[in-house]
Amino acid sequence: MKYRRHGGRQSRRALRSGNLAPMLPQLTRTLPLLEPLDGDQIEKIDHASMNILEEVGVVFRDPVALRDWQQAGARVEGERVKFDRFQIRELIQSIPSRLTFLARNPQNNVTLGGPHSIFVPMTGAPYLRDLEDIRRYPTLDDLANFHKLSHMLPALHSSAHHIVEPMDHPVPHRHLRITYSSMKYSDKTFMGMTTSGKNGEDVMQMCEILFGRETMENHPVTTGNINGNSPLVWDATMLGALRAFVKRKQPVLCSPFVLGGANTPASTIPAVVQLNAEALSALAYTQVIRKGAPAIYGHYLSTVSMQSGAPMAGTPEISLMNFIIGQLARYYDVPWRTSNTLGGAKTFDAQAGYESATTLMAVLLSGAHYIWHSAGWNEAGMHCSMAKFVVDAEQCAMGYRMAEGPRWDDFDEALAAVRDIGPGGHYLGHQHTQDNFQRAFFMPKLFDNNSIEQWMAEGSKDITKRALDYAKQLLSEYQEPHLDPATDEALRDFIARREIEIPADGGLNEHC
């Protein structure tokens, strides 16, 4: 088979202009989902989770939540709340099964639920690997760079929040600067910090400045994450943040934090049973706070190596758990969140590639809606890698294409080409090929598929080097999206006021 190989120049050109693509709309899946369990098995899990909620109960380490539950009619024994399964079912029934996030650029609004999903970058890294692949503490400028890349990469639907921790700014003030950075450098949707009830309230007020209070009554504009403390505990800090968001009808991810085998049973399905009980208890609480408020079934999933105690990713049990949790979320008819591209590699080596791709495939086929940690995650979340960030984002675009499913729209013309070409011919010159090659087969920019001779002539760059070159190029071409100057000033004024009000060294006292 003869075909032309003259990739070098053309692929460099494509790389140069590749950053101008608009954001992809939210994914609309046509590919079927992977559902390992039948209806009876799902009900068996539901039944076991409900037994835990009724008989073991869940600890809410928070006097406000305990009072709320008491008033709602649950049995409160000390910090432990025991629920009637019918109450749980009734409460979660008012959670909308779909929701649409307004972005400040309406073209970037995204819907999730049903067949619709979005990709959201990783967050929370205390280190980064920077544009020179050096591992160091991040700054507000580094965070801004990640927000800029999130803005430019078409398969990322959100700029998230603290992709990296801006270590050059005092902890008690960070939530303000992080939120501003998300809002300022991208006009996609973003996440809201949930580091305490008060911080959550600050984020809500900044959202009001950007979107208006009334808009927020009718539309989600951000997302908060509420981590559980497995097994079967929710803490005051997280519950305070939950209330700040839910009172304003802003959705939270109710995310048990699973280290399978350490804080769950050492068994796949039973771990899911426990996680499910935990998630349901928090989802139900959102509806105690405000009936009809959007909420998202969440979780953070890893399994723990019993040899080393370290969390693992990309393992078969995590894929299975994702498939099963997807079935449960659909059973309860609530949107759900999972984590993408997790992994424990220390550098952007092949381990990182295997872990991330395995997770991406599992996540896509499990039907997750809010696909968080979709770019940059490495070293068990200890660092966000600039190189991996842009590669992961391209992988999301590839997964997106797969999940859209096969197309039939050129079936007859393409088969006419088979007759035209006949045995032994070749297709590159055929009109159908010329008309369709751009969309026919995904051509990843950051994979090198040229011959080794060409690759060597271009400097023997591995994917880390190529990805960093691409990230630098994107940042050099970044254009800040327009933000109304009065709104910008109002946001800055709010931050300035709060930074005077909150002691830079004593903020932790305010964290509840």
Added chain:
Amino acid sequence: MKYRRHGGRQSRRALRSGNLAPMLPQLTRTLPLLEPLDGDQIEKIDHASMNILEEVGVVFRDPVALRDWQQAGARVEGERVKFDRFQIRELIQSIPSRLTFLARNPQNNVTLGGPHSIFVPMTGAPYLRDLEDIRRYPTLDDLANFHKLSHMLPALHSSAHHIVEPMDHPVPHRHLRITYSSMKYSDKTFMGMTTSGKNGEDVMQMCEILFGRETMENHPVTTGNINGNSPLVWDATMLGALRAFVKRKQPVLCSPFVLGGANTPASTIPAVVQLNAEALSALAYTQVIRKGAPAIYGHYLSTVSMQSGAPMAGTPEISLMNFIIGQLARYYDVPWRTSNTLGGAKTFDAQAGYESATTLMAVLLSGAHYIWHSAGWNEAGMHCSMAKFVVDAEQCAMGYRMAEGPRWDDFDEALAAVRDIGPGGHYLGHQHTQDNFQRAFFMPKLFDNNSIEQWMAEGSKDITKRALDYAKQLLSEYQEPHLDPATDEALRDFIARREIEIPADGGLNEHC
């Protein structure tokens, strides 16, 4: 969440003793398959493929095959054969839907078809990246090392054949030495060389020495691959080898060689339509040669970058094609082969990881039975990487675990643990955890999940280095499986005789 992290010593110990695991039995899948098309859509593809077979036809560049087809009642026009769809359907009906390969160690017999699949290493690399990660020409000794690793790695079910091309031996004699190496250094099943009809005949005779002629009448003992020359051509060399195998009732993979967009239409489903017509024509031919002989629906799948002309792997359309071809093979009720871990990376970098893991997931969920190229493939097949070989094999073990599906056998005990532990407790010390941790969650040896401090203390080894250390360790502990000395001598005598008969410099004349 507190948990112990003391991985270093224990994981090194596990690494040392990890090579003694016996071969995993063939995979028995319980996980459902990913089926993007409904019955009507499958019939639409079948109909379109049959139209091609009837109206366009397939070229068989081989006088023997043309004569066979004429006698079988097909319309032969020059080199082009046009088939009646009813004849095609009737012919392929006699292909067994399952088959069991006898290995010379009966404990390593493997069944494929239905829910059963096997992993087979890559083959055909003209270069290797060796134990020092140096890219160079391979020798017979290198090939032997790959056969030894195939023997030791539990998720690999075959030692394949020329994993790398032994460049230190004359081309016309290679098939003999390759076959001997497969037979000698591993007692798993292996592949047979199909570089010509005569070479295929030599392989059959060596199999007779090892297994006996009668055994081969009733049992597959090896596999031959027959590549098509897409679009719609089968060549004499391959057809000669096909006949050598099929006459002895040894299965062949009927593998159209697809470079999507170059030798197929630039469209996913139409490319499958053409591939399907090609595969069916060769499958049918096997039954013309010998009714009831086993045969396997095959293909080699890549898409071509229209920017560079290079073949690509791990792309969304390849995953979709795998899902769809799986549905077609089940529709025709024949076992099928696909390719695993393909990719174009030049080194064992993150690109290689993404490509391989994406492909592995797609392949597992497509239900492929003969999962070829499951270890070592890199640089579009131009080199086999020692490092990647052992990592891929571990990935196959992980995929195997996922495809087995979730277990329910400790459901009640694990949930009793949830009651014992209660909110806020931890599971590591619980009896259920102690009893189950070994099998609960897969613990990959070659992924490093320790802290960066530990990783640095152990020498900051990336996965390439760790994998090469592991490969060296395995090879140092390799024990050759017993081979009856008389059989061994007979094989060596046969090779010696044939190496006198076949001119070392003129073998190509014999290649049909």
